[in-house]
Amino acid sequence: MEKKPYLTPKQERVLNFIRKRIGERLPPTIREIGEELGFKSTGTVRDYLKALMQKGLVRRMNNKSRAIELTERAGFNKIPIIGTIMAGKPNLAYEEIQGYVDADDLFLGRLGFDDVFALRVKGDSMIDAGILDGDVAIIKKRPNADNNDIVAALLDNNEVTLKRLRSKAGKFHLEAANANYAPIFEEFKVIGKLITVIRKY
Amino acid sequence: MEKKPYLTPKQERVLNFIRKRIGERLPPTIREIGEELGFKSTGTVRDYLKALMQKGLVRRMNNKSRAIELTERAGFNKIPIIGTIMAGKPNLAYEEIQGYVDADDLFLGRLGFDDVFALRVKGDSMIDAGILDGDVAIIKKRPNADNNDIVAALLDNNEVTLKRLRSKAGKFHLEAANANYAPIFEEFKVIGKLITVIRKY
DNA sequence: TGACAAACCACACATTTGTGTGGTATAATA
DNA sequence: TATTATACCACACAAATGTGTGGTTTGTCA
Numbered sequence: 069m070e071k072k073p074y075l076t077p078k079q080e081r082v083l084n085f086i087r088k089r090i091g092e093r094l095p096p097t098i099r100e101i102g103e104e105l106g107f108k109s110t111g112t113v114r115d116y117l118k119a120l121m122q123k124g125l126v127r128r129m130n131n132k133s134r135a136i137e138l139t140e141r142a143g144f145n146k147i148p149i150i151g152t153i154m155a156g157k158p159n160l161a162y163e164e165i166q167g168y169v170d171a172d173d174l175f176l177g178r179l180g181f182d183d184v185f186a187l188r189v190k191g192d193s194m195i196d197a198g199i200l201d202g203d204v205a206i207i208k209k210r211p212n213a214d215n216n217d218i219v220a221a222l223l224d225n226n227e228v229t230l231k232r233l234r235s236k237a238g239k240f241h242l243e244a245a246n247a248n249y250a251p252i253f254e255e256f257k258v259i260g261k262l263i264t265v266i267r268k269y
Numbered sequence: 270m271e272k273k274p275y276l277t278p279k280q281e282r283v284l285n286f287i288r289k290r291i292g293e294r295l296p297p298t299i300r301e302i303g304e305e306l307g308f309k310s311t312g313t314v315r316d317y318l319k320a321l322m323q324k325g326l327v328r329r330m331n332n333k334s335r336a337i338e339l340t341e342r343a344g345f346n347k348i349p350i351i352g353t354i355m356a357g358k359p360n361l362a363y364e365e366i367q368g369y370v371d372a373d374d375l376f377l378g379r380l381g382f383d384d385v386f387a388l389r390v391k392g393d394s395m396i397d398a399g400i401l402d403g404d405v406a407i408i409k410k411r412p413n414a415d416n417n418d419i420v421a422a423l424l425d426n427n428e429v430t431l432k433r434l435r436s437k438a439g440k441f442h443l444e445a446a447n448a449n450y451a452p453i454f455e456e457f458k459v460i461g462k463l464i465t466v467i468r469k470y
Numbered sequence: 471t472g473a474c475a476a477a478c479c480a481c482a483c484a485t486t487t488g489t490g491t492g493g494t495a496t497a498a499t500a
Numbered sequence: 501t502a503t504t505a506t507a508c509c510a511c512a513c514a515a516a517t518g519t520g521t522g523g524t525t526t527g528t529c530a
Contacts (some may be wrong), residue, residue, distance in 0.1 A: 076506070094296065094336060109509045110488080119506085131515060133334040133487055135295060154427040160499055198468070218470065267399070267466040269419065277476070298517055310479045311518080320476080332485060334517055 076233035081105060082116045083125060086136055095134040146183070185209070185260070187220055187230060194218070195231055203231055203267045207260035215240075218262040224255050230262065276324070282306060283317045308326060338343055371404040385394050386410070386461070388421055388431060395419070395431055398446035404468045406431055408461035416441075419463040431463065 075083065084105050101114045113223070117122045117136070120126040129135035170238045191201040197218065199205065215235045220228055221242055231242035231252065242252040276292065279416045286305050289406070290297045297305070321327040328334035390404040398419065400406065408421045416436045421429055422443055432443035432453065443453040 078507075090294070093338060095294075098489095099487070107508075111490085111492095111510080112508055114489080115507075132295075133298070133516065135488095136295060189482060195399070198396070198399040198404075202401040204400075212321065214453070218529090248273070262470050264470065265466075265468040269463050279477075299519095300517070308478075310481090311482080312479055312520085312522095315519080316477075332518060336518095350494065 074143075075125075078105075079116060079119055082113075083120060086126070087138060090136075091136065095136045097134055137184060152171075188229060193244040193246050193249045194232075195246050197232070199230065199245070199265055200267065203265050205262055206264035207264065208263045209260045211258060213258050213261045219258045220260045220262065221256040222259050223252070228259065233258065276321075279306075280317060280320055280324075283314075284321060284339075287327070288339060291337075291339065296337045298335055298407045304334075388429060390431060394445040394447050394450045395433075396447050398433070398444070400431065400466055402467065404466050406463055407465035407467065408462045410461045412459060414459050419459045420459045421463065422457040423460050426451070429460065434459065 082101060082105060085101060086096060089100075097112050098113045098117070101116075102108070102110060105113075107113055116129065117126060125139055127137040127139055140269075184205055188204055188209060189199055189201060189204045192201055198217075201263065205220070213219045213233050215233060217233050218230060219233045219242075220230055222228055229242070229252075231244055233250070234241055234243050242256060244251070282303060283306060285299060286295060286302060286460045290301075299311050299314045299318070300376065303311060305311070306314075308314055316329060318329065325342050326340055328340055330337040357378055388406045388408060390400055390402060390406055393402055400419075406421070409412050414434050414464075419431060421431055422432045422434075423429055430443070430453075431446055435442055435444050435452070443457060445452070464466075
């Protein structure tokens with residue numbers, strides 16, 4: 069994992085402002101950056117952007133308004149994954165960062181939202197697969213899945229369940245991950261495949 | 270939860286394109302929308318934007334480039350939580366949307382990233398709490414926690430573990446959620462509290 | 471029939487925004 | 501000492517982008 073290069077305090081401020089604005093949904097224009105940071109010339113801002121680009125923190129598209137992107141390196145949206153943390157230090161020093169999780173990535177990746185929906189898990193039928201009551205299951209719409217995939221399936225009574233798809237002698241059925249529940253052999257339709265489970269405490 | 274108002278197919282396409290672009294980081298300009306959707310006049314696009322604004326799906330700022338925002342209603346970043354899905358319909362008709370999960374919200378809320386980090390879970394010591402090997406645990410930095418909270422703790426050997434915090438007779442110790450692991454009574458320091466678990470399939 | 475919304479187009483024009491050139495001053499580095 | 505990086509400014513210009521006016525056509529609803 070590449071380390072963030074040294075930035076001057078001012079450069080840091082520029083980067084932070086861009087970060088903030090992107091977080092608020094709309095990257096700033098050059099003049100907006102200048103206004104915020106108190107620069108009277110667009111040239112000044114461009115000097116900063118050039119510096120940030122050279123340090124690999126920022127990417128831009130020519131002649132496009134607001135087309136400022138932060139790179140991997142800039143660590144926007146990245147949550148550090150930590151292995152071992154050095155003791156002694158009072159506040160966490162990330163000495164052992166194993167990598168970064170991209171918040172977006174981790175969550176949905178680049179799926180787009182059209183083919184994704186969520187189910188709130190009810191009950192304990194998947195408890196042995198580590199899916200608990202109240203968890204949110206993110207499902208990607210698909211009309212089929214493979215053996216052993218966990219799927220959202222539509223049953224005859226119009227209910228949706230989350231179960232593991234199993235094939236036996238060419239025939240598919242659904243299995244809970246909990247010995248207290250019997251396999252389901254009735255008619256069902258796969259509506260999507262489980263891609264992510266999220267649990268909030 | 271307000272329902273999304275009726276949109277014509279074309280309006281839907283415009284909205285989707287905007288959604289897509291915002292998802293990709295940069296909202297489109299009026300002309301970019303027109304290009305994508307095959308409109309030869311910026312006026313046409315503005316008509317669509319006006320319609321979408323009147324229906325409360327889009328917000329704009331005057332004279333600002335790319336300043337298109339989607340409102341709550343437009344369901345950007347919202348993943349529908351579905352209870353029961355009507356059968357018969359070939360593609361999912363969201364007749365029973367129980368609400369929406371805000372992707373950002375669900376994931377981190379508005380914590381900001383400064384006091385949050387992630388741990389990749391190793392091993393099966395928390396399996397009975399539905400936390401599996403490979404899961405990503407999102408931890409909010411805190412020097413303390415309450416009884417029964419699941420915490421990231423720093424042990425004397427400089428390792429970080431995810432365990433449940435227990436107090437007994439005024440003394441805290443750590444407990445795994447797996448009968449195969451003994452409680453930990455040695456010295457430790459709480460470094461944060463588990464707030465979210467994410468698992469990707 | 472009349473009114474209205476949806477769906478378009480063509481342009482002219484005003485702003486916003488990005489680009490480029492050419493400066494100044496200071497401090498650190500080789 | 502020459503060079504380089506940082507840290508600014510002023511402007512002119514071009515390109516991108518938003519706005520506004522004034523159309524046409526089609527279908528629906530009262």
